Amino acid sequence: MKIHRSSLGGATDDNENLQKILKKGLLYFKDPVDKSWNLYQFVLTQQELIYTSEISECRNGNSEDDDFGLSSCTLNSNMQQKQKDTSANDELHFGENWFHGKLEGGRQEADQLLETYKHLGDGTFLVRESATFVGDYSLSFWRRNRPNHCRIKLKHENGSIKYYLVENFVFDSLYSLIVYYRKNMLRSSEFSIILKEPVPQPKKHESQDWFHPNTTKEQAEQGLLKLDIGSFLVRPSVQSVNAFVISFTINRKIKHCRIMQEGRLYAIDTMQFESLVSLIHYYMRNPLYRNVKLVHPVSQELLRQSLIENAQLHGEHSNNDSSGASNYMGSNLEEYVTCKALYSYKADKPDELSFPKHAIITNVQRNNSMWWKGDYGGMIQQHLPANYVKVIDSATEDYNSVTEEGNDGRTDSIEIYGAVASLFESNEPGIIIKLQIQTPTMQNPFIIGFDNQETAYEWIKSIQDAALIASQLATERRKKERTARVAKEMSDLIIYFRSVPFRDHSWIFQEMSSFPETKAEKQFIQQNMPLFLSYHRNQISRVYPKGQRLDSSNFNPVPFWNIGSQMIALNYQTGDKAMQLNQAKFRNNGQCGYILKPAFMMSENFNPNNPLSDGLIETKVSVRIIAARHLFRGGKSNNPQIVVEIVGASFDSGIKYRSKVNENGFNPIWNESFEFTVHNPQFALLRFEVQDEDMFAETHFIAQACYPLTCVRQGYRSVILRNKFSEELELSSLLVNIEISNREST
Template sequence: MAAPWSTMKFWKPGTEGPGLSLNEEREATAEVGGSIVYNPHASLSIEKQRQKLPVFKHRNYILYLLENYQTVVIVGETGCGKSTQIPQYLLEAGWAAEGKVVGVTQPRRVAAVSEAGSPKFYLTDNLVFDTLYSLITHYQQVPLRCNEFEMRLTEPVPQTNAHESKEWYHANLTRSQAENMLMRVPRDGAFLVRKRTEPNSYAISFRWKGEYGGKKQLWFPANYVEEISPSTLEPESSPLTENSPLGDLLRGSIDVPSCQIAVRADGKGSRQFVFTLAMGPVQRAGHALDIAADSYEEMQDWVLKIRDVAVTADARLSEGKMMERRKKIALELSDLVVYCRPVPFDEDKIGTERACYRDMSSFPETKAEKYVNKIKGKKFLQYNRLQLSRIYPKGQRLDSSNYDPLPMWLCGSQLVALNFQTPDKPMQMNQALFMLNGKNGFVLQPSIMREETFDPFDRNSLRGMEPITVQIEVLGARHLPKNGRGIVSPLIEIEVCGAEYDSGKQKTDSEADNGLNPTWPQKKFHFVICNSEFSFLRFVVYEIDMFNDQNFLAQATFPVKGLKTGYRSIPLKNSFNEDLELAVLLVHVEIFSGRHENGDASPFVVSAQSVRERTSDPSSGLHLAQCGREGSLETRCQTPLDDFRLSQEHLLEHADSRDRREEFDRHGTLEYTQHVVNAE
C-alpha cells in the first residue's frame, strides 16, 4: 500500500517515486489530481463573483436564444462561466418550475485500444478492462471520479421499440389472423400483441375459457368481462337532453339569431317544400340543416316563426345592452340573480299589491333600529312576512363589534349579518340560535310570527302561547379556566335574553379561591318567560379580582325551547364559542308551564305578571312617574317594597303547598306499601 502523502519526499513527476512504481504513481495521481485555477475575485460575495464572469453580460441574449431555438451552440474560453452559469440562469428564469428539470450532461467516451492482439476498454488512462461488460459492472459498484463530478452508474435506460424483438409482438397482423393463431394454442392465458391501423395504438389478444352465464374458471377476472351486443348499444345522453322535456327526441340546438334562412325553390330530393337553416351565409355554410314540410303553407309558417324569433331575440339583446349602459350593471351577472332582486326599501309598499316576494332590501343597523321598536316593529314584521331583509353592521364599528340581533330576529329579519371574528355576546347568541334544526344553518320562524295580530313588543299579543317558568339551581363546577397565575374566585351569572318583557339576569355568590371544583349553596333562580320561541338561557362564569371587578372566564348559551329538565352537565365554552377542555357546570333545571294540570295559573307567573301590570298601569300607586312626583322618599320606596314582599309571600305559599303535596304523596305511598306488606 502506498505511504501517506505527508511522509513522502518530493520526486520529479513522470519518474518512479519512492516506494511506488510508475503505474502506481500514475493511478494515484489520476484519482486525486486536478487543475489549479486562480480566482482574482475570491474576496467578493458569490453574487458579485458571478457578475464578474464574462458570460454575465450575455445573460438575457442567451435566454432569448434558448426561448426561440431548439439548439444553441455557445463557444467560450475555459472559466468564462458557460458551463456553470447558464444552467443557473435557466433555474432563475423558471425553467425548472412545475416539476421540470434542467439537465446538464457530462459525456464520457469509452475508448478501446488493442494490446497484444486483444481489445481493451477504459474511461480513464489508469484503469483498463478486458471487456465492456466488466467496465460497466465495475462502475456500477465503484464511483467514476473526475475533476467536475463523482458518480456511480445505476439504472440502464431501456431501448426504444424493444418490444419489436419479442416473440409475442406482431407488427403486421389483423384481428381475424390473431384470433386464428390463438385458436391453435389450446391454453388459457395465451396472448399476443399486434399493431393496429391507428397510429400509436396496439391491441392485446388473449385466450380465455369460461362458461357464459355460469361459473367462471377464474383465468381472467370475471368482473372485468362484459358481453356487449352491437344492437344493445345506446347513445350516451348529453346534459342537453337530460334536462329537456323532450327527452331523447332533442338531438341538439341552434342559435337562431346567428342563422341564415333560405327557401329552396326546387326542393330537395323527393321533398318539394324545403328550406335551409345555416350558420353564416347559405352559399358558404359548412353546417346547414335542411328542413322539409308537408305543404307550402306549413313551410311558410315555419320560416315566419323562425324570423320572428330572431328579430325578437335581437331586440331583447339590444334592450339588455342599453339597460346595462343606463343602469351600469353587468347583464351576465344580473342573469344569475334568479331568487332575489335587490331593491331600495319602500315603506309605502308594505301590505300593498306592489310588494313582491322577490324583492330584498338591505339595512345598516342604524336604519334597522328605526323599525325594530314598539312603534314600527309590527310594520317591519309585516314586511318580512312576504319579503327578505338583510341587516349588516354600521361602518362606524371600527373595532368590529356587533349589535344586538335579537330585535331584528323578533321582527322577522331573515339575514342578520354579524362580525364573525368578534367574540362577544351577540355572536354567542347567533351560534346558539343555529344549534337548532340539526345545525344545518336554517331555522324556521315560529308560527306565531305569521299571525296578523302578533306584535313582537307586546306581551298581550301572544295568543295561544302559555308562559313558562324556568327554575335553575347551580350546584357546582369543575376545571374552570383562569386568566392569570392566581386562583380564581368564580361566580355564575344566569341571564335570559329575549323580548323586553322576558329579559333578566341573576347571580350566585362568589366562591372564594376555588376554580377546580367550586360549589354553591342551595338557591333556586326563577325566570318567567312569555315568548320562549325567541329566548335564550345564558350561563356566564366570572372571576372576582382584588378590585371587586368581574372578569370573563367561560360561557354557555342555549335556546330556551331546546332545554331539557333534570340534572344537567353543561360544557363550558370560551368567548369564541369553542369548547374548554374538562370545564363543565352542574345545574338542576325545572320548567313549569303557565298553568297546572287542573287549569289553575302558576303562582310564579301570576306574581310576576301582577308586578309588571301594576308597574305599567298609570292608575296604580306603583307607577314610576307617579311615585317620582308624589309623596316623600319613604312613601315612594315603601310601596314597591310592599309589593315585592307580597309577591315573595305568594311564592313562599306556593312552595309550601307544593312541598306539602309532595310529602303527602310520599308518606301516603309509604303507608300504602306497608299495609300491603303486612297483609301479605
C-alpha cells in the first residue's frame, strides 16, 4: 500500500481524477498516538481510500533560538470560535498600547493602574470599554495627583459611528480622537490637559507558573524532554524583543512556537489575543499543533527538578563512557524515537519485528541505515526495515527531503482492491457504529468511526462499489498487458549495449553492467574506487534505485557521477532534490541529454576526493542576493529565506549561505553578499532554494533553481524559480549579482 503525500485540498491538474472521486466527507479515525477519535477528511476513489488529518486550510510547522516563521494549523471551528470570543478588532485603536479593552476591575482597576504609573506625570492615560454604558468607551487619565475619568460618547451620523468628548467636535474613529488630543489641548469647564504617556499594558503573565523569564531554549528542551505530551512553558524570545516562545512536548520531541507582540496584542499567525494569559487559556482548550493542546503547565520548580535529574543521568552516562564523549542532553535520550509504519511487514527471521501498516513502534534505535531496532506487540528491540517506517515529528530531514504543503498533515491511503467491508456497533463515547475494512495485503483491519448510522450505511455501500470497480480495472489492465506487443522491426532499429555481469578485467566497450545503489556505493566509493575510476574510462555502468524504495524516492546521484558512472536511473515521477540535480546536470550541452566528461576524469591520476588533482581550476564565486518576487506557497503569504548551496565534489559541497527570514513574500529584499571558493567547478551545481519558515521553525519548500556552475553567467541576473518538478513558476524569480574568477590549481 503506497503512501500518498498530496494535499486533498489542492487543485487537481487532471479533470479525469475529479471524476474518479466516488465519495468524500469528514469521518472519525482513532489517532494512533494519543488513541483519541478525531475528525479526518476521507476521499474515496475508484482505487483507494485517502484520508488526512488536515480538515481545513492551514499552514504548519530553524532558526537559532526560536525557530519560527508565521503559520499555524488551527481548525476552522477554532477560528470561528475565536471570532465569537473577541470583539471586532479591525478598528485602528484595538492594537494600540493605550487601549486596555474591558478591564475586569472596571473603574477601580483603572484607578490602580494610574496610581501605579503616576510617576509618568500628568497626562498619563488609558482608554477602556465603559462598564456603565455598554458600547461606549472611557478615557482615564492622571491629573493633579488623582485619577480622572471621561466618557467617550458615540453617535450615528449618515450611517456611520462618530466619537466625541466635546459636543459638536466629533471624530470618525476612536483612534483619531486620541491622536488629536495627544497633540492638542482637551478643554472642559473644569480642566484642560494634553494626553501624554499611555499606561503600559498589565503583564499578568509574569505571575503565572508557566512563565519562565530567564529560561533558555536549551534548558527548556532539556527539562521538557521526558515530561508528558502537552507539557509546556512560555519564555521570552532571544531573537526578538517583542516576542515570546511556547516550548511544549509532542511525542518525545520539543516544539517551539513563536508569539509575536504587536502593540498590545499577542499574535500566533492570524490569531490575536489581548493578553498572553488569554492566549494560553485558548490553546489549553484548542489544539496548538496537530491534535496537541497545552495541558500541563511546567513551573520553574518542576523544570529545575527535571534539569537536575537529566544532569544526574547525563553524569552517569558520561562516567560509563570510556571515550569521554559528551552530549548536552545525553546521547541516551536522543537515540530512541517513535515511528509509524508506512507499510505492513512480516518477519523473515526470528530477530525481526512483524507489524501492520500504521503501527506505532516505540524505542526505535536508528543505529543502521538499513535496519533499525524497536519495540512493538510485546517484542523488544527487534530489527525492522528502516524504509518501512517514518519517525513521528522528527526534526531531521534526509538528503532527498523537499518539504511540501501538507506533509505535516498525516495524509495516507489504503488500496480498495479486494476490500471487504463490514459494520459493527461501538461502545466508545461519541462513536455509535464502526466500519471495518480488510484487504488481502493488510495484517490488521482498518476501522472508521461514525456518529450517524445513515452515513455509515452510505459509506459501506460506496466502498463495496469501489472495490468492485477496482477489481474490474485490475482485470482490464491485465488484459492490456497481455495483448500489448512490440513490433520486431522496431526492435531491430535499436543499437543495444549488451548487459553483462560485472567483471574486474577484460572490459569490452559495448558491454555494460548494472548495479543497485547499495552495491554501487559500497564498490564504487568505499572499497574499489581506483578500479571503478579505470572501469568508467573504458565501459558503461548503470546505477538504479534499491528495491526497498517502495515510495519511489531517489538516491543522491552526485557521488556516482563523480566516480564516472554514465547512467543514473532515477524515479522521474518523484519531484525531489535528486531529480532537481539531475535536471540541472543535463541543462548543459543544450539539454540534449548527453554531456562530455571533463578531460581530467580520463587521467589515471584523477581522484574525485582530492582538491589538488591535476586539471582542476579553482574558482572564486561572489554572490549578492538582492531581492525576489512572488514567493508564495499554496497561494498564501509566507516568510521566505534563501538557501544557497554547492552540490558537487565532496570537498566543495555544502550550504554556503542562508539568508535571514523575510516576512514579505511578495517582493522581499535582502541585499546580502557572500563569497566562497570551489576547487572543482566542473562537478559543481549551484543551487538556490527558497524556503518558508513557519511558527514552529519548520521549513517548507517554495521554489528552487539549480545550474551547473560552468553555465552560470556573471553580472546581474534574474533567476527563474522552479517547483519541485523543475517546472517554471510563473512570475517567481530571484534577483542576484554573480562574479566568478578562476585560477588554475598548482
